[in-house]
Amino acid sequence: xxxxxxxxxxxxxxxxxGHALQMVAIxxxxxxxVESASDGKLDAEMVSAVAAPGLLMMSDLxxxxxxxxxxxxxxxYESHVAIMMPLNEDTLLIAVAESGAxxxxxxxxxxxxxxxxxxxxxxxx
Numbered sequence: 001x002x003x004x005x006x007x008x009x010x011x012x013x014x015x016x017x018g019h020a021l022q023m024v025a026i027x028x029x030x031x032x033x034v035e036s037a038s039d040g041k042l043d044a045e046m047v048s049a050v051a052a053p054g055l056l057m058m059s060d061l062x063x064x065x066x067x068x069x070x071x072x073x074x075x076x077y078e079s080h081v082a083i084m085m086p087l088n089e090d091t092l093l094i095a096v097a098e099s100g101a102x103x104x105x106x107x108x109x110x111x112x113x114x115x116x117x118x119x120x121x122x123x124x125x
Contacts, residue, residue, distance in 0.1 A: 004124035005035065011114070011121055012037040019110050020101040022080075025094050026087065026122065027052050034091060034122070047082075048094055054084045055092040072108060085111055087119050 008026070016024045016037035025036035025044050031052035036044035058070040069089070075082040081104060085093045095111055 004121060008035045008118070008121040008125065009037070011117055015095075015110070015114055019097075019107065021095050021097050023047060023094070023096045026118065027092050027094060029055060029090055034125075042096060047096060051082065051084060051094050052092060055086055058084070058086060059089075072112070074104070074108070076104075081107070083107065083111060085115060087115060087122060091122060093118060 012024050012026070012035055015021065016039065021037075021039075023036065023038040023042045023044050025038075025048045026034040027048040028034060029052060031049040033045055033048045036048065038044045054073060058073060062069055069086050071085065073084045075084075076099070079099050081097050081099055083093075083095045085095075087093050093111065093115070095107070097107060
């Protein structure tokens with residue numbers, strides 16, 4: 001694994017373990033995982049594959065609203081919360097936590113604060 005990919009993996013592992021996330025991944029438009037960290041309860045590859053079209057949906061809706069790319073999308077389920085954030089036009093950050101594991105507002109702040117370092121590590125790959 002290259003140094004840049006190790007840096008990205010380390011950032012994701014810190015984010016996942018430090019904030020009670022079941023899974024955090026960076027995924028491309030094609031649904032393929034660039035890098036991920038998981039507690040093993042979820043299949044990061046499968047979650048990423050089905051979530052990847054969310055980036056296209058966010059982009060299409062932004063076009064219709066005459067907006068730039070969406071900053072964040074939150075999906076709340078009975079026992080999980082999924083947050084998707086575009087890192088650039090080609091990649092998406094997906095974070096999944098059990099409902100109630102962390103304050104949702106706090107989780108959004110943590111993810112927003114992480115985007116610059118994740119983008120920088122992603123740009124170095």
